[in-house]
Amino acid sequence: MVKICEMKRDSQKYNTNLTMINYESSYYDLYKHTCCYSYYEVSMQNNIDPFDFYSNDKLLEKAGGIFMLIKNNELIGAVEIDKQEITHLFVNNKFKKRGYGKRLLEFAVNHIYEEGYNEDILFVVDTNTIAKHLYLKNNFVIQSVFHEEW
Template sequence: MIRELTHHDIEQVYSILRKEFNDIDTKYLSNTFDTSYKFIVWDDEGINGFANITLIDKSERNWNLQIYVDPQFRNRGIGTALYQHIEQILFNQKASIITTNFRVDIYNPSYFFNKLGYNKWYGSPELHYRGTIQPDVDIDIVPYEDKYYQQYAICRQESFYELSVKNDFRPYKIPLSDEDRKYLFDKKDTIFITLSEEHLVGAITIDNGYLDHIMVSPAYQGKGYGKKLTQFGINKAISSGAHLVYICYIEGNEKAERLYPSLGFEVVCNTHVYRKFMNN
């Protein structure tokens, strides 16, 4: 009953997802199919569930796992059978860490994964902004340039260090590297920074309505820069034609929990990430 996915199965699998995820990206399955190391389905005269694995980090032997079962066929052992099949593949691949993520606002499978030896790693709410233009900010915000790379990288390290330690995001400080520098250079049109006498104070990334990497150097925190960067991001996204402005943050980030709702963002979903350490 378990076999590998083919392109002919995609519409059936997609119809399962539509039953609960009305807002799912139409490119989801094609992207997942292309990037998955293995994608299997449970076929009992029609596809009732599926599972796939993707290699996240080869050096750390870190894999991501996704399992989904049609709601009307749950509690029949399909998810367990799919998992056991996938876990054997991961065991043969000498996986060290397996992660999985799922939305808990629709259907919460945490009990299923707890039984399999997984523990919650972190949660990430997603918030949407559907309001109007925010007031103009009184700080100068300019496009990122490569000459600011070292300052930007250090600001990122320092701004997210405590959150990284708290949630075991390793490395706790993202190392400065040529690869990282090139990535930021390639994304430079989406990154904006604010300076004080050529010292980088904070930054924000704005990418097709998504606000990311909002950060303020610890020396300047508590002075309203985070709010002003977010307001700038909202206005920039709207003026660029974004139909929706959205943002995510990590549970336990108290500043984010207070700031974003105060600006008009509303939580629309919450994703939890679970992980399991393998003994290979």
């Protein structure tokens, strides 16, 4: 069982100008590799296979909500958004502790705001303390905590 925190905040726009691109098939291997290794430690802490990943077809189904930050052919990080929910946010291990997580979060919040939603929602594994700290620091509030079988 994995302990999950549901977090919410009132949507309000940040002043940011991050240029992102949407997911497409040509990025599958890079996206999968970067995502799996970004979540590796948290996955292992919770007895989750860190390499159990979506198929390319599954990612293409939600490609309109997958935004990637790429510089010099390297995936710095990405955020997945479904309506008003931030479903994934990760930063390449090579680029952690440089403010990219905050900038990706700001991009996601702006996107949700621009889509007309007045509340941002996300779920985070309780042991992902770095992510939880980032969200709390950016006005997300824990609404509920529950256990889920993964």
